[in-house]
Amino acid sequence: MGHENEKQEGIEQSLDFLGLDRSYSRRDFLRMSGITVVGISALGALGAKAGKEMPLIIMDQAEGIVIADPTKCVGCRRCELACTEFNDGKASPTMARIKVNRNLNFGAKGISGGQRGQGNWGNGLVVQDLCKQCPHPVPCANACPNDAIVVKPPTHARVVDPKKCIGCKICQRACPWEMMSFDSDTKQATKCFLCDGNPKCVEACPAEALIYVAWRDLTDKIPPRVVPTAPVAPAKAETCNECHKK
Amino acid sequence: MGEGKGEGGKESPVEKQNQQDAAGLAVTDFIRRRSEAGLLVTAEEIYGEFLRMGILTEKENQPAELEAFLKKTVKQNEELKEVLDGKGLSHYYSVQSMAETYARILIQREGDPLLLMAEVIRENSQRYPRPVPLNIFEDAPFELTPEQILFCLKKMADEKEYQDIEQTTTSIGTVFLYSRQYLEPDHAAMLAEWLDVGQSNNP
């Protein structure tokens, strides 16, 4: 019985976080816990609470995604500023969840591009780096030892849960596009959460270089920046067998 | 407007009103989008477009009905305006996307380019005040051909009603036009030079 109460509490907490206001009956809970791993993403905290029994694996796809046109970027960085000023009350390009400055001068390859590469010092092309809201398997979420990266309705963006994040930065090493940010004031990870469906960066761009569209898989269309070095958290790796076993 | 709906082919008043509202919205949206693109709209164009879109199907009296509906919609909707061209034909635009200045140019362009040029030159000379570079008449929204422009210039030099229209040329060869009724020649020349050369020499 105690275990059930814990689970109930866990559900209520996650529903709170997700902004869902209903109170769930025991019957609802059994129905939910009976469904496969697919539904667990909506019960992030519960999953963590239940520990080894139900680690969080995100299955839901995101509903939306921000797409960038590098041929229109004028290098003003208002997107970075809108992201952090309007969400966090501070101007912090280092923490911005859209990343432009690192490609601005010399392109994505950095200084090795010299004067003939991209960016302001090359041909002018500025590539804007954006979170792809990866489909399953979600690298940052899977690397997190605390199940702190969850799915948030209505956009189903992959979002850092500040109640769970311990600031270990493993997620930063997991993202092939180096899109995880770290907030040095809260000492927690943060990432693009699509501003709940009305992305501030898209609104801010004076060159119409960003659009917010229905989600599509860009993970195999945009080359990664780095080879990720973070493993999948062991507890999660075990659960791969639940769906993928022979 | 609208096909018969409801039982027995008769529309209820509510349904009819809804259809009218929907039609009004469609018309407004169409006009607004055309205005954004810098175009006026005639009833005939709307009719053709709605046919194409399947909002209407061909019926006798329908164009006239549409025209009446349009006039009513424009009357009720502050956003929409009607202008008449030289032949008395109605054109419509949305003030949300198009300024009256632009609409007037478009309307006059259909008529006598001479009148258009003269009015633009006189208005600029009086209001701003400043002369107008000749080359704007080649671009949108005027889009007069070089032949038309030359013809107009000639006519303006000859005809009595246009004796106030004069030319001045800047130091780099750009021709400006002004109305002597509102701008003195020295002033016009100075302004033309300032606009064409002086401002960019003083960045």
Added chain:
Amino acid sequence: MAKQGGWAGKVLRVDLSTGRISTEDTVEKYKDYLGGTGIGYKVIWDEVSPGTKPFDPANKLIFGVGPLAGTGAPCNGRTAITTLWPTCWPNPLVASGHMGGHFAAELKYAGYDAIIIEGKADRPVWLSIIDGKVEIKDARPLWGQGIRRTTLEVNQQLGPEASVAAIGQAGENLVPMSVVMNSYSHSAGGIGAIMGSKNLKAIGVRGTGSVYIAGNKEEWEKVIKLHLSLLGANNQHVVPNKPQPWAEYYSAGTRWVAARGNKWGAADPSIDTGACDPHNLNRIAYRTNNAAYFLGDRAWKYTVRGNGCASCPIRCHTMLKVPAVASKYGIPEVGQNTCAGLNFGRNFFKSFPDGPRGETAIEACMVGMHLADDLGIWCNYGQMQRDFVKIYYDGIIKNKVSEAEFKSYSWDKYEKGDPTFLFELLPRIANKEGELATALGLGTGYMLERWGIPEEDWRKDYNLVYWKMGHPKHHSNEDAGQCGVIINTIYNRDVQCHSHSNFIRNGLPIDVQKRLAAEIWGSADAVDAAGAYTPMNVYKAKMAKWSLLRKELHDCLSLCNWMGPWVASPLKERGYRGDDSIESLLYSIATGDKKSREELDKVAERIHLLHRALTIRDMGTKEMRSQHDTIPDWVFVDKSNKPPFTKGTIHMDRGDIEKGMDMFYKELGWDEATGAPLAETYQKLGLGYMIADLGKKGLLP
């Protein structure tokens, strides 16, 4: 403890003589001076004694930014650099240069509001700032290299995001007409040789921190969006240059050049700029194309995109790609800059074979940018180029240089308008090779002195637009009659004030401008229609005061005076009104220090007064009116002898201007006879501590 809003919190002090690096608390020590030139003037007042020369180690160089730098406030990318000015003639006085780009923002993110450079290193060095870690590094491998290579090599050490302000060979060689540059195309004139005299090759900054907004973030977002909604095109021109569907007005000569059919032709693939309705804040960047504005419509096909400072949506720099120049001149096919920087190369030539807006003019611009922005040569707002045309065609060069040197230049190429001539001239200026190059590099005042040419000759010449003390006018009577003239008397280099010219040139009809003028400066009589000037009145004096104070304010807050103030807007529903309190709104929310428009203008007035005090102190006289606030003769001359205040002439009347100066001094609380601020004015503006010293030296009226 709540984080400080706006200001980063620290002023970095670097003594290159001793190697000592220390910091001060910005708010504690400099809050009353805001930042930028405010901190600069204060440091010069406190720490640099009169009689110091620009290249003395005792001169200081203050890179100052403001509380708004690094934030999302539109148009905040400016760094003001204050020092004793090397081209200020006959005696150096305090002045400031300004550079855009990303340096100001990066400095704030690193944690600093200003850098005070003192002393002189005993060998070439560069300053490395990585957040809290500040080091003086060996720059001997960089010395002798241009700005481009220097920047590249510093970025290799600090990472690609770092912002680097570097000097070229001109600065190294102590050529007074030299610049410091950052972000490829953003220069501050006059600073290069000061850095060179200190053996400071570059400052590289990497900042990973934040600038905090003290106020409520929703409120901040609202003000930012309000500000964005009021923006026009470059120079806050609020009317398009050709009829657009949405526009009630249009006016040839504004910088709002977007239109259907005008494309960024060298974008890949090309992008149509379109009609750019002012309500569409996502298309602000397409409104302006300064290459097309200055070089004619053919520049559209060479336009890759706009560029410019951090945070600014306007993109007043144009990035051009001109494939022909690569094979023709051996230079990169891509180049970028704006205004005087863009026209650097072109302005040397009297004419081109295919006219002022032909291909050759564009090529001359590309060659000029390539050379000048790497060698680091300053143009002094085009004065070097105007001087060059005169001294060549008047036979002065032939007179003043040796026959051998004269023959060493291909003058036939110069006369033909061949851009390859720049390859002969510009490197020599940077390296002080020969009499001509050396003289040009000194700046106008010292060049005239060196060659025994009376300054009078320059003050009479209508085409040179020389003003005084070695520098040209910068938006004077041609832009705003008496207001423009008054403004140009006050500084120790060209005034760099655009508050008035932005308004006058914004494209609105005169009746609308007068309506707005009445609201801002008290009467419709504050402004005249261009070329239809009327006699002086007190409202013009108020406008002159407002123009200068706002320029100073912008230079302290880090706002761009080439865009602000924002007193007009493109919005018909607002009656084309902007908002004259944008600066105070932004300042109050960002810093948490709530100041009304009037209160913030008072702070600006204090800083402006400090500049005046410095000028008086270092000139050693209170006779500003007769000795300093002078006006060249050409201002009072009309080529066709039309009387002043008739239509078609812009020249001024001496008596009327005297009246104007009276009124202006009165507005500022300065003595009308001398132009020196009254003791009570210092007191009222919080500079009472200066009274004793100034009084002792007889510098109070």
